[in-house]
Amino acid sequence: MPSDTAPGTAPGAARAGTPGAPSGPPALLRLDGVTVRFGDRAVLDAVDLEVPEHRTVCVLGPSGSGKSTLLRVVAGLQRPDAGRVTLAGRDQAGVPAHRRGVGLMFQDHQLFPQRDVGGNVAFGLRMRKVPRGEARRRVIDVLDLVGLPDARKRTVGSLSGGEQQRVALARALAPEPRLLMLDEPLGQLDRTLRERLVVELRELFRRLGTTVLTVTHDQGEAFALADRVVVMREGRVAQTGTPLEVWRRPASEFVARFLGFGNVIEGAVRDGAADTPWGRLPVEPGSARGTHRLLVRPTGVRLVSPADGLRCTVAARTFRGDHVSLLLRPGAGPPLEASCPLRDAPETGTEVGAAFRAEDVVVLAAR
Numbered sequence: 463m464p465s466d467t468a469p470g471t472a473p474g475a476a477r478a479g480t481p482g483a484p485s486g487p488p489a490l491l492r493l494d495g496v497t498v499r500f501g502d503r504a505v506l507d508a509v510d511l512e513v514p515e516h517r518t519v520c521v522l523g524p525s526g527s528g529k530s531t532l533l534r535v536v537a538g539l540q541r542p543d544a545g546r547v548t549l550a551g552r553d554q555a556g557v558p559a560h561r562r563g564v565g566l567m568f569q570d571h572q573l574f575p576q577r578d579v580g581g582n583v584a585f586g587l588r589m590r591k592v593p594r595g596e597a598r599r600r601v602i603d604v605l606d607l608v609g610l611p612d613a614r615k616r617t618v619g620s621l622s623g624g625e626q627q628r629v630a631l632a633r634a635l636a637p638e639p640r641l642l643m644l645d646e647p648l649g650q651l652d653r654t655l656r657e658r659l660v661v662e663l664r665e666l667f668r669r670l671g672t673t674v675l676t677v678t679h680d681q682g683e684a685f686a687l688a689d690r691v692v693v694m695r696e697g698r699v700a701q702t703g704t705p706l707e708v709w710r711r712p713a714s715e716f717v718a719r720f721l722g723f724g725n726v727i728e729g730a731v732r733d734g735a736a737d738t739p740w741g742r743l744p745v746e747p748g749s750a751r752g753t754h755r756l757l758v759r760p761t762g763v764r765l766v767s768p769a770d771g772l773r774c775t776v777a778a779r780t781f782r783g784d785h786v787s788l789l790l791r792p793g794a795g796p797p798l799e800a801s802c803p804l805r806d807a808p809e810t811g812t813e814v815g816a817a818f819r820a821e822d823v824v825v826l827a828a829r
Contacts, residue, residue, distance in 0.1 A: 487514040490673045491641055496545035498531055505531045507697040518667055518674040520688035527694040529677035533643050537566050565639035567630050567647055573618045579629050580614035586637040604632045624655045644676035648683055660686045681721055693717050714827050718757045724799050725758040739795030741772050744820035755826040762822020763800035771815030776808050
């Protein structure tokens with residue numbers, strides 16, 4: 463479950479391609495109308511984005527949505543066809559990558575196997591001609607920060623995947639970049655290690671006051687790490703907000719389904735309810751009238767007596783660790799996913815009733 467970690471605009475308030483500028487610290491990084499074309503295809507299509515100082519912004523989206531291209535534009539590795547990138551108030555047009563003062567960590571680490579850990583971490587410092595004594599001190603300090611205080615003389619080949627990830631992070635942090643950028647930073651690690659490291663990274667960035675722009679396709683990673691989440695689709699911004707805002711109020715069916723919600727159905731909204739194939743569902747007061755796509759969160763489906771709700775048959779049960787996910791087949795309409803505690807999970811084939819909570823029925827978009 464995502465945490466509400468930073469103030470922001472109302473969820474879904476920003477139109478596609480608009481950052482919905484957050485309150486709080488000023489923006490260190492701004493993208494205004496950035497477009498990148500590969501042939502006739504716009505990989506980035508008039509993207510606006512802000513990254514406030516001392517915040518972590520995560521760009522989330524499926525493969526091909528433009529996430530990595532966005533990082534390359536900010537880093538100076540890809541020239542935009544239109545638009546402007548501003549870093550600390552300075553237009554970056556014509557500024558080469560090595561003069562932008564940004565750190566970039568790739569998902570494949572790109573460590574030098576012929577150098578030991580200390581040599582890898584010191585690489586950026588050598589490129590910036592930091593004096594040897596100062597560079598050695600920074601290497602020791604940053605390895606301590608990432609939890610590898612005794613690894614300076616170790617070979618890269620002797621490190622585990624998680625340790626290599628930490629070395630790559632230390633190398634990116636050592637030059638003290640104004641902006642740290644991470645490309646799928648935990649993508650090659652197993653789930654247990656990924657979940658542990660994402661907590662450690664968040665705490666480290668908070669302690670250092672680092673400004674971070676990261677991209678990932680993993681929703682759990684994004685919601686655990688970020689102060690603000692930017693969801694992309696086909697080169698455009700589909701929604702931006704705090705993790706809690708995006709999770710609670712997806713702006714569109716695309717965002718809802720990308721976040722893993724399957725209960726999306728059409729309904730006619732009027733008088734505080736929506737007429738749907740699942741019957742008349744309650745919606746929150748003030749919901750727009752008309753025909754809309756609706757999201758029903760599985761946690762908002764309550765199991766009741768068959769006589770007191772939508773009559774369904776339990777078609778499947780999936781153990782999720784702390785709860786059970788149920789696939790319900792109603793007499794009319796598409797299958798319905800529900801979530802319930804382990805102790806209350808009915809057996810497959812059981813007849814149940816489904817009732818709905820208005821706060822978990824989200825009006826997505828008018829047709």
